[in-house]
Amino acid sequence: MEPTMHDVARLAGVSIKTVSNVINDYPHVRQQMRDRVRAAIAELGYRPNLSARGLRSGRTGVIGLAVPALSENYFAELADAVIRAADTHGLGVVVEQTSGDRERELQVISGGRLRLTDGLLFSPYALGQADAEALNTGFPLVLLGERIFGGPTDHVTMNNVASARAAVEHLLEIGRRRIAIIGAEADPTIDTSSATLRVAGYEEALAAAGVELDPRLVRMAPHWNRTAGVLAVRELIASGVPFDAVFALNDALGLGTLRALGEAGLRVPEDVAVIGFDNIDEGRFSMPSMSSVDAGSKQIARDAVALLIERIEEKGDRRPPRTVQPGFEIVRRESTGFPGPATDAVPTI
Structure with missing residues (x-):
């Protein structure tokens, strides 16, 4: 049988009311008493009735x-x-x-x-x-x-404009000037989206470096996934427009980019440098490992x-609505010429 609140009270040597107060986190319970009840709950494996608790507190947890x-x-x-x-x-x-x-x-x-x-x-x-x-x-x-x-x-x-600008500045710093961007918004009427904001950062970085924007290097993608990245880069290669770097607007597009470049026999980063966005875990294990924007x-x-x-x-x-924007950083890996273990900082589960 499932342990009950009575069982917890009996093991802890306290009243049922005290057990209830601890479960509901009432502040007036002494710490020593709170610790005894929690120890009893852990030992018995007791699970509070969240539905009943929610009815009393007005919250479900x-x-x-x-x-x-x-x-x-x-x-x-x-x-x-x-x-x-x-x-x-x-x-x-x-x-x-x-x-x-x-x-x-x-x-x-x-x-x-x-x-x-x-x-x-x-x-x-x-x-x-x-x-x-x-x-x-x-x-x-x-x-x-x-x-x-x-x-x-x-x-x-996210601070999309500034972080995208930093990604393109990284490509410019390693000497790239023909920088393609993959994942631009296909609907020109949308003026507020991750795509339009990141494209704005791309354009700012080029302008600040005195690099002329070539519209042929701006490539649309109906979806931000690997397939769209593969197709966009295949089309870019087939167009004959020269490019020496790719800024993919998310890492899924970046992974597709790496695939398409490999199919075409183009070396990364020697022929084409690649940077993505989001710093998803998979990017550390691609071949080569993929540089990315960690937008927090x-x-x-x-x-x-x-x-x-x-x-x-x-x-x-x-209180009035608040807007919060965490910081960001550029994670440099093999796809932009920064060798290192692909499994850097492997998280524990």
Whole structure:
């Protein structure tokens, strides 16, 4: 039989009320008593009834995370980082995949798909700037990504322009001047997206270095995945336009780029240097290992969870929406001529 609260109280030598107070983290319990109850819970493997606890406190101890696609490495790693960050606060996470579908995203922020959660971290794909007011929900919500700016919620986003500029400056520093960019926005009417912001950083870096922008080196990609990277670079090679470097707007496109260059017999970095964006784990194991922009995804997860917890615990007047941008760094690896072990800083599970 599953251990009960009575069993915990008996083993700890305290009242059931004290056990309840410890489980609900009431502040007036003495530390010695708290430690005894927690030790008894651990020894018995007791699991509190979260549903009953939620009814009493008005909270479930669970937050939601809605992302477009867990099959994409960036979002899978983001989900992992959010779960780890939430766990340090004693929170569980329910992950919802929206598949970038507008109706599903609207259902998520209406509360229709993530019931029994205390708040939501939301990374939209189909919703855009015109949908900012739709984020004015009746529950705590923190926005992630670059689809909507200046909305009514806290927002954690990358410094896309500056970090993209730094990536191109890295290529310029190693002597490259014919720098192609893979993953530009195919829809020119979209002025707020990761693609348009990163292309702006690319253009800034070229202008500052006095390098003329060649529109033929700006390549679109309908999706930011490996296949799109392969196809875009194959087309670039077939066009005959000379290039000596590629800035891929995410690492999946970068991995596709490495594949297409290898197929064509082009050496990396001798013939073409390559840098990606996001610093996903897979880039450390490609051949050659891929340089990338680490735009602070782990810090984004920590900041987003912290902001959401503040909103969940908020009482009285609401503070104005806040925008947070973590720092970034250029991770130099073999694809831009910086030899080193592909398995640098392997994380432990």
